[in-house]
Amino acid sequence: MKVATPLLAPLFRSDVQGKLLAALFVDPSNEYSISDLACRVGTSEPTASREIDRAETAWIVSSRRVGKTRLVRADTSNPLYRPYSEIVLATYGAPEVVRQEFSRIRGIAHLFLFGSFAARYMGEEGPAPKDLDVLIVGTPSRNEVYEASERAEKRVGIPVNTTIRSEEEWQTSSDSFLRQLRSSAVVSIGWDPAR
Numbered sequence: 573m574k575v576a577t578p579l580l581a582p583l584f585r586s587d588v589q590g591k592l593l594a595a596l597f598v599d600p601s602n603e604y605s606i607s608d609l610a611c612r613v614g615t616s617e618p619t620a621s622r623e624i625d626r627a628e629t630a631w632i633v634s635s636r637r638v639g640k641t642r643l644v645r646a647d648t649s650n651p652l653y654r655p656y657s658e659i660v661l662a663t664y665g666a667p668e669v670v671r672q673e674f675s676r677i678r679g680i681a682h683l684f685l686f687g688s689f690a691a692r693y694m695g696e697e698g699p700a701p702k703d704l705d706v707l708i709v710g711t712p713s714r715n716e717v718y719e720a721s722e723r724a725e726k727r728v729g730i731p732v733n734t735t736i737r738s739e740e741e742w743q744t745s746s747d748s749f750l751r752q753l754r755s756s757a758v759v760s761i762g763w764d765p766a767r
Contacts, residue, residue, distance in 0.1 A: 587664075587695075588615045589623045593646075594664035596633055597657050598672070600646035603636075609644065632656060662729045666704055667693070670732070671761045673724040674708070677716045681739050682709035685759040694757040703731040707753065709742040 584590040591613035595604060604612070610620035624644050627633040634647040647653065661669060667685060674683055684690075687705035691698055704724070708717060717734050725732040741747045745754070 584664075585623075585626075588613060588619060589627075590660070590664035591615075592620060592623050593627065593632065593656075593660045594668060596644060596646045597660040598665045598668045600648050600653075600657070603643040603645045605641050605643060658729050661727055664693075666728050667759055667761055669724050669727045670704070670706055673720040673727070674706075674717070674761075677712045677720060679712040680708050680710040682742065683707070683761040684709075685761065686753055686756060690759045691757040693759050696757055701730070703733055704728060706732060706734045707758075708734060708736045709739055710736075711738060712736065 584593075592609055592615075595609055595612045596602075606621050606624060607617055609624070610617045613620070624633060624635065624642075628635055628644075628647075631647050631650045631652075633644050634649075635642050635644045637643075646657070650656070666689065670683065670685065674680060684707040685693070685705065686707055687701070687703070688698060689701040689704050692701055706721070706724075714736070717736065721732045721734050735749070737747060737750060741750060745751055
């Protein structure tokens with residue numbers, strides 16, 4: 573079966589490869605089993621295993637066995653680790669970076685990515701994204717949002733632009749920006765508003 577070239581980062585073999593590497597590169601100190609990785613990116617264990625085999629052959633990741641479990645992590649000893657990390661974080665890792673950086677902020681009910689990044693992430697053709705657009709629904713501290721945006725921007729290497737809307741605006745759709753947004757590609761960031 574021929575796999576389509578990923579639109580978000582065409583140098584990757586597939587979206588699955590990009591998402592697997594993102595899971596490993598967002599926090600390179602963590603190790604994951606193949607089954608954990610497969611579950612995180614929504615693919616089968618055999619597919620995840622094949623992609624990890626290829627990445628390990630290229631020294632992009634390393635693994636070790638604990639009993640029957642194979643634990644995988646980003647190979648930070650590779651001289652190309654830093655440029656690989658920059659590419660992975662600016663593309664497939666961006667949603668997780670945003671989730672991590674904004675997770676400490678109270679008052680966020682929903683968190684989304686939109687714009688050109690979300691469009692490429694969702695498979696829409698077009699030019700490479702030059703920035704990352706974040707929509708926050710809720711009543712967070714604007715200073716905390718600004719600081720989180722700066723941290724995320726440093727990690728992904730592209731500008732992070734945030735837009736804040738209240739839950740009332742989100743629910744009523746009286747806002748023309750939100751009406752237009754609902755007809756566009758949007759990536760929902762897994763979020764627990766109880767934090």
